[in-house]
Amino acid sequence: MHDPASINGHTLTPEEQTGLVVIGAGPAGLAAALEAARQGFQVVLVDENPVPAEVMADDIPLLFGGRMSGAARNRGAMLEAFIASDPAIAAAFDAGVDVRLGTIAWGVYGNGPSVGWLPGPVVGLSDGVRSWMIGCSRVIVATGRRDMGLAFAGWDLPGVLGMTAALRLACRYGALQTRCAVVLGTTAEALDGARQLQARGIQIAAVIETAAEPLHPADDLPLLTSRIVCRAEGGPDGVSTLVVASRGADGVPVAGSEQRIACDTVILAIGAVPVIELLDAAGCRIGFASERGGAVPLLAENQHTSIAAIAAVGDCAGIWPKKSCDPAIAQAEGRRAVSAEALPERPISALDSAAYRLDWVRATVLSAENVNVCRCEEVTAREILEVRPPRYLNWPDDRRNQLDLRALLGEGPPHPDQIKRLTRAGMGVCQGRRCREQVACLLALSAGCGLGDVPLGSYRAPVRPLPLSVAAGREDPALTAHWDTWFGMKSQYVPFWEAPKHATVATRDAGGAVASE
Amino acid sequence: MSARGNSVVIVGGGATGLSSGWWLAQAGVDVTVIDKGIVGWEASGRNGGGCSHHFSPLFAEEQRLWPMLDALLGYPTEFQPHRIRVAFDEAQFNLYATAMRNAARQGFASEILGGTDIRRLVPLAGADAFGGYLYKFGGHANPHRTVQAYGWALQDHGGLLMQHCAVQGFEQAGGRVTGVRTDRGLIGCDHLVLAAGPQTRYLAAQLGIDVPMVAARAEMIVTEPLPLMPLGGVDGNGLYGRQTLRGNLAYGGGPHEWVEVIGNTVPPRASTPLMQVIAGRLARLFPRAAHARVIRSWAGIIENTPDGRPVIDRIGNVTLATLSSIGFGLSPASGRAIAELVQHGACGFADLSSLRLERFAKLEQDWIELQGWQVAAGAGSV
Numbered sequence: 001m002h003d004p005a006s007i008n009g010h011t012l013t014p015e016e017q018t019g020l021v022v023i024g025a026g027p028a029g030l031a032a033a034l035e036a037a038r039q040g041f042q043v044v045l046v047d048e049n050p051v052p053a054e055v056m057a058d059d060i061p062l063l064f065g066g067r068m069s070g071a072a073r074n075r076g077a078m079l080e081a082f083i084a085s086d087p088a089i090a091a092a093f094d095a096g097v098d099v100r101l102g103t104i105a106w107g108v109y110g111n112g113p114s115v116g117w118l119p120g121p122v123v124g125l126s127d128g129v130r131s132w133m134i135g136c137s138r139v140i141v142a143t144g145r146r147d148m149g150l151a152f153a154g155w156d157l158p159g160v161l162g163m164t165a166a167l168r169l170a171c172r173y174g175a176l177q178t179r180c181a182v183v184l185g186t187t188a189e190a191l192d193g194a195r196q197l198q199a200r201g202i203q204i205a206a207v208i209e210t211a212a213e214p215l216h217p218a219d220d221l222p223l224l225t226s227r228i229v230c231r232a233e234g235g236p237d238g239v240s241t242l243v244v245a246s247r248g249a250d251g252v253p254v255a256g257s258e259q260r261i262a263c264d265t266v267i268l269a270i271g272a273v274p275v276i277e278l279l280d281a282a283g284c285r286i287g288f289a290s291e292r293g294g295a296v297p298l299l300a301e302n303q304h305t306s307i308a309a310i311a312a313v314g315d316c317a318g319i320w321p322k323k324s325c326d327p328a329i330a331q332a333e334g335r336r337a338v339s340a341e342a343l344p345e346r347p348i349s350a351l352d353s354a355a356y357r358l359d360w361v362r363a364t365v366l367s368a369e370n371v372n373v374c375r376c377e378e379v380t381a382r383e384i385l386e387v388r389p390p391r392y393l394n395w396p397d398d399r400r401n402q403l404d405l406r407a408l409l410g411e412g413p414p415h416p417d418q419i420k421r422l423t424r425a426g427m428g429v430c431q432g433r434r435c436r437e438q439v440a441c442l443l444a445l446s447a448g449c450g451l452g453d454v455p456l457g458s459y460r461a462p463v464r465p466l467p468l469s470v471a472a473g474r475e476d477p478a479l480t481a482h483w484d485t486w487f488g489m490k491s492q493y494v495p496f497w498e499a500p501k502h503a504t505v506a507t508r509d510a511g512g513a514v515a516s517e
Numbered sequence: 518m519s520a521r522g523n524s525v526v527i528v529g530g531g532a533t534g535l536s537s538g539w540w541l542a543q544a545g546v547d548v549t550v551i552d553k554g555i556v557g558w559e560a561s562g563r564n565g566g567g568c569s570h571h572f573s574p575l576f577a578e579e580q581r582l583w584p585m586l587d588a589l590l591g592y593p594t595e596f597q598p599h600r601i602r603v604a605f606d607e608a609q610f611n612l613y614a615t616a617m618r619n620a621a622r623q624g625f626a627s628e629i630l631g632g633t634d635i636r637r638l639v640p641l642a643g644a645d646a647f648g649g650y651l652y653k654f655g656g657h658a659n660p661h662r663t664v665q666a667y668g669w670a671l672q673d674h675g676g677l678l679m680q681h682c683a684v685q686g687f688e689q690a691g692g693r694v695t696g697v698r699t700d701r702g703l704i705g706c707d708h709l710v711l712a713a714g715p716q717t718r719y720l721a722a723q724l725g726i727d728v729p730m731v732a733a734r735a736e737m738i739v740t741e742p743l744p745l746m747p748l749g750g751v752d753g754n755g756l757y758g759r760q761t762l763r764g765n766l767a768y769g770g771g772p773h774e775w776v777e778v779i780g781n782t783v784p785p786r787a788s789t790p791l792m793q794v795i796a797g798r799l800a801r802l803f804p805r806a807a808h809a810r811v812i813r814s815w816a817g818i819i820e821n822t823p824d825g826r827p828v829i830d831r832i833g834n835v836t837l838a839t840l841s842s843i844g845f846g847l848s849p850a851s852g853r854a855i856a857e858l859v860q861h862g863a864c865g866f867a868d869l870s871s872l873r874l875e876r877f878a879k880l881e882q883d884w885i886e887l888q889g890w891q892v893a894a895g896a897g898s899v
């Protein structure tokens with residue numbers, strides 16, 4: 001017998017069932033899906049592209065920065081452009097892969113130490129109208145990358161976007177509204193992206209590096225090194241000028257060194273971040289690997305995560321310079337998750353992404369006064385580091401705010417989830433995608449610990465915002481009667497003046513509904 | 518490490534343990550709260566924030582303390598008074614009357630609301646609300662902010678808070694607990710308080726005390742912010758929760774899942790597709806918020822005793838405290854009660870006799886199976 005009010009003894013029935021679900025139709029996901037189909041597996045390949053224009057306007061899932069052209073509002077044209085931009089998508093259709101574009105995978109679930117009511121791995125899907133569960137025997141996550149945010153005055157203007165978003169708009173959708181851009185950063189992704197955009201006729205006004213030397217040679221690009229980003233200026237149409245200054249030996253702008261660069265777009269490319277949201281939310285073990293782009297899943301040689309039924313391939317499994325410039329590596333990872341293909345190439349670059357990102361945040365974000373690092377919830381760097389309650393509480397008492405993070409939060413590295421709970425930084429509708437790497441850097445700089453010592457702020461399903469009406473799912477009618485009494489225990493809510501002297505199962509008042517609380 | 522003089526060690530940095538520590542520190546007691554992780558990381562920071570527990574002997578004190586808690590602590594809790602409960606049919610309406618009757622007996626008023634009243638007071642409600650109640654008591658607060666406020670206020674009064682400090686065992690002499698062995702050394706004590714949530718049973722067992730309990734997992738969701746309703750504490754339709762002062766709808770409910778707690782660890786707080794059912798119920802509770810986007814779901818692990826009632830009891834120089842899955846809202850009062858038990862051996866402001874451990878003296882050995890609280894066979898496999 002199971003407690004009838006519990007879910008123990010019930011099993012979820014997914015709306016549909018397949019063999020393998022591949023999430024993400026980039027090079028790695030497509031390679032995995034094609035290889036699995038070739039081997040005769042039943043494969044469903046989902047990809048959220050094309051993303052509806054109104055979703056992109058909220059910087060979901062990438063930092064689109066409002067630089068979508070009018071074409072982005074034509075869903076049919078976007079779908080066509082997206083399919084045409086990679087012949088492997090058509091090949092997947094032809095190979096019998098059940099390809100579903102415009103479909104969000106917002107959660108990956110399975111049984112585990114605290115969950116036993118699922119039939120096996122299940123993936124939450126949505127087409128924007130409804131959501132449903134698909135059961136499967138395996139999941140391959142190929143969710144790619146996004147861009148680290150960087151707060152400076154004016155970074156909330158239209159026209160400040162991430163390099164991944166710029167390339168998505170320019171190369172996959174044909175919908176980037178940019179004529180002249182400044183690129184921040186000299187990562188492989190920054191320089192490769194700048195060249196791709198140049199090739200599409202976009203003028204690159206400058207490539208800014210905050211360090212004295214670029215990470216990679218950039219002689220073909222208008223490079224400015226040892227610079228601090230002061231502010232972006234512009235109006236309702238967006239950025240018109242980026243103001244930079246020379247970075248003095250003390251790390252602060254050299255007086256009188258300000259330089260104004262005319263541009264309509266500023267592209268953030270200081271950090272390509274593996275999109276691990278679904279993996280972390282599912283409970284896969286995550287580690288910090290500076291040479292792989294930060295927080296990444298811990299993987300076996302066959303790309304499997306710590307949860308046997310879930311594999312990770314492509315950029316979400318780790319990003320390094322050569323992989324960013326050669327899709328063959330991601331494709332090999334995709335195939336390897338399905339078959340016994342030889343070990344794909346591992347990172348050989350010595351890029352310390354953590355040191356690089358910390359330096360940018362130290363130069364630009366740490367000292368930015370009155371600039372919201374968390375734009376959704378309007379929290380500045382100072383408010384984050386002083387763990388201030390949100391401004392709308394109008395809390396007058398500042399007596400703790402002069403203390404350091406250790407005094408505020410206790411021993412151990414400061415946890416971004418503490419900051420989120422107390423300041424709300426990262427708690428907004430963009431689900432922390434714009435600020436979370438910056439918050440981690442700020443905490444590391446302030447606490448004097450390594451970026452890898454700062455715990456990973458938790459990811460939670462749904463990893464894309466889902467309207468209640470879309471998220472709503474079927475209710476098990478056998479459990480409906482129990483919702484009104486939390487835990488279904490009448491004895492819990494018997495008023496204390498009526499509580500029996502002895503509590504036994506035989507004498508307890510178990511029957512009937514009672515209102516909890 | 519030398520034993521500290523006249524000291525109380527509290528194991529568990531949740532709402533109950535921290536509130537107890539804060540009350541003791543205010544009274545000048547040398548108190549240390551230890552937690553294996555970060556304050557409020559478990560159920561105390563993962564609940565609906567409600568403060569309306571009309572069935573509890575601590576209800577009157579809960580009601581007295583919440584409105585003044587920000588001032589007492591010196592930090593914001595986001596407490597907001599009063600509560601509305603919306604019923605969608607006569608059965609729910611009759612069910613929810615219990616709170617009104619229980620509160621009335623203790624001197625707290627309620628108003629009965631018709632469908633029209635609901636639509637006026639609850640702008641997000643729709644046409645199908647049958648009726649409900651406006652409870653002129655209770656309310657809600659922000660669990661994260663409140664738990665941290667207890668921690669900071671405890672420190673402000675000279676109490677010590679040790680996070681990331683796990684208990685390894687206890688030192689005993691002459692039938693008394695004399696110290697707590699932790700991974701950061703031995704902490705001497707004159708009195709021990711166990712307020713460790715689902716781990717309380719494991720820890721108490723090391724002292725030969727059986728506190729019967731089983732842990733379960735429960736889930737909540739939160740939406741993006743919406744314009745503030747006049748009163749944020751609106752629930753019903755089988756859900757509990759609140760509109761936060763920021764405007765988010767944070768709601769939970771639904772079937773729990775019994776889980777296994779091994780030793781001093783907490784299983785991962787995984788959320789599940791139950792999120793979809795909570796979302797559907799919330800969309801029905803607030804049809805005018807059906808467009809609001811869910812941005813997170815989460816789960817918490819909470820313990821329950823066989824009858825679902827708390828244990829707040831003192832045995833020798835050990836005080837046991839489990840609030841049996843309903844701890845956050847009662848925490849201002851439970852902490853004060855525990856502090857009085859520790860200092861005086863009895864609580865002077867509430868009758869805690871219904872919360873004694875000895876009520877389980879005749880409990881069946883196989884109570885877990887008899888009540889069906891055993892963990893499902895499928896758990897543990899992926």
